[in-house]
Amino acid sequence: MSQVIVSGIITGSLYALAALGLVLIFKTSDVVNFAQGEMAMFCTFIAYTFMTFIGLPYYIAFPLTIVCAGILGVIVYRLIIKPLSKTNVLSIMIATLGLIMILNGLAGNIFGFETKSFPKLINAKNINIFGVSLEPNSILIVLITLAIMLSLFFYFKTMEGIAIRAVAQDVDAAKLMGISVKRVTVTTWIISSMLAATAGMLIAPTKFLDINMMSEVHLKSFCAAVLGGFNTFIGPAVGGVLIGILENLVGKYISLAWKTVFAFVLIVVMLVVRPNGLCGKSYRKKV
């Protein structure tokens, strides 16, 4: 039992990692970026290209990819978000749906359709704690997820973070306060793209690298964010880990064939009871 719970935590932290970028964009602009997963996949392919075709070592390819991800964030902002910024939120969300197809098609044609293996952050022997077998790499992923979550949490307490939140609440008022709305929005897209790249590179060793590597993770990351609360940074982590554990427990003790269905039904029930998610605050607009 402990093995499946621990595995659930690790898988769950992958969901959480993928969800953090989603939450960031949502919190700052009320937009759900459906293409977050595909951005992660695309960046992971960039990292793979750095390592195999240029032959860079992992520790150089990783930060380089993060830089590229930042550039991708700017491109997405300039080409899609900015031209649509005068329209409503829904149009932007639909545009991100289109971005899924663009990135997926591009990745397939540039990098190929074969499944590739992607190196782990650290390659060490499995360790055994109380009969639970653990990969050191997985522990590191959990730690990184926690670290990113906490730094985002504290970032939003700084002046810069408060500016971002101000823009989210009222663009015009924020402008009047002397906040550069354009700069703030582009910053969030850069950060969330970097988060996507990090998530992609950490997920790829488990899920293997191909153009669909994020499809399932992305969907579950949505659920993690919804379950935990879409407007918090702690929420996705809690939601992700819960989904991971729940799926495994249902699989082990009830039915493997129905485990995903079961987990999702529970989420629906949860949402009826607590629409803002487990950790979410109910959102009240001050008049």
Place this chain on the structure above:
Amino acid sequence: MKKILSILLTLILSISLLSGCGKQTKTTLAQGVEEKTIKVGTIGPTSGPIAIVGVPMLHGMQAYFNMVNDEGGINGRKIELIAKDDQFKPDLALQKAEELVEKDKVFAIVGQLGTPGCLGTLDYLKEKGIPAVYQGTGVSAFAKAKGNYFPVQPNYIFEGGLLVKYAIDNLKANSIAIIYGNDDAGKEELEGVKAQLKKMGKEDVLKAEVPFNTQDLDFSAHVQKAAEVKPDVTIVVGYQKAVPGILLEAKKQGFKTQFMTSYINADLTMLTLAKDAADGVIVTAWVPDITDPNNQAAKKFIETYKKYFPNETPNAFAAAGWVAAEVFVEGLKRAGNDLSWEGYIKAMETFNDWNDGIAKGITYTKDRRNGVEKMYFMKAVWDEKLPRFEKISDFVGLE
């Protein structure tokens, strides 16, 4: 305006009806066959998730047809391949099949890929009677369809039986677990395993049946369930990415068993993804090892493929496309100038243990449409520099 439009439509429809009548009374040549060309259609996912399989398979076919065309074609006719993308969706596949048959007027459907698409078009193509050579799926429906259907890939029921037979006869297994994908393919595989066990009177050997979903990411519960019964042999059948995931999880949990898996995974991809966790896994295979330097047919495939698609590595999917084209072209050669659909089908039914191509032992008669009926076993060997499969048996059948 509406009236004119409807009159126009009726006219077009009635004319096309007439032209359809004309075709049937016309002599030997079927649609798609011209003096200098033969139009051939294929449907498969070349975008979306399964493009990983669809693109190399299409290129495998294209490479073979390019080679044939560069050598002057068949009886002076060059083969023109029209590929349609169905994104692995059965409704789209049917739409594309109709386009190919009715608009593009192809002579045959060759190397259609994907269980959903092939099943989705089964009724339509059967009704039309157009030759359908090679379905990129192992479900048994096409072997049962007969008539204009010529499957090549061995079907999953047959393979499941063969896997379990080998486990009991050669590996002396007393307990077997099966971890299977919860889809058509996995269920047929399970059906084959059970049928064979029943035939051998050893139903009690199967100790655990563990299904997994295609979207599963975490296999810890599956592996634990299988490990609980301490099986001598564990048969894992499912799509390409799930199996390495399961093997890695088994290694992590220290689950010791002899793993066996389907020919779907008889490809270096499994080894490069699962690395040492895949060491020693036994796989079935029906395409003789394409990396074997003594295999002349495979050598030709690799050389030709690299000539036309220099940036790609010829893998098992590409080989599958090649085989599809090869079997189709052999039928064309046999049919000579009798290129009506009936003539072609009759020519295909002369295949008797055909071994000239990459695939071996293909026999077609009026009611025998299993395609390849013999497979052999290989063992995966993990070696950092040279991951490979080693042949451990000859071609064996169920009899």
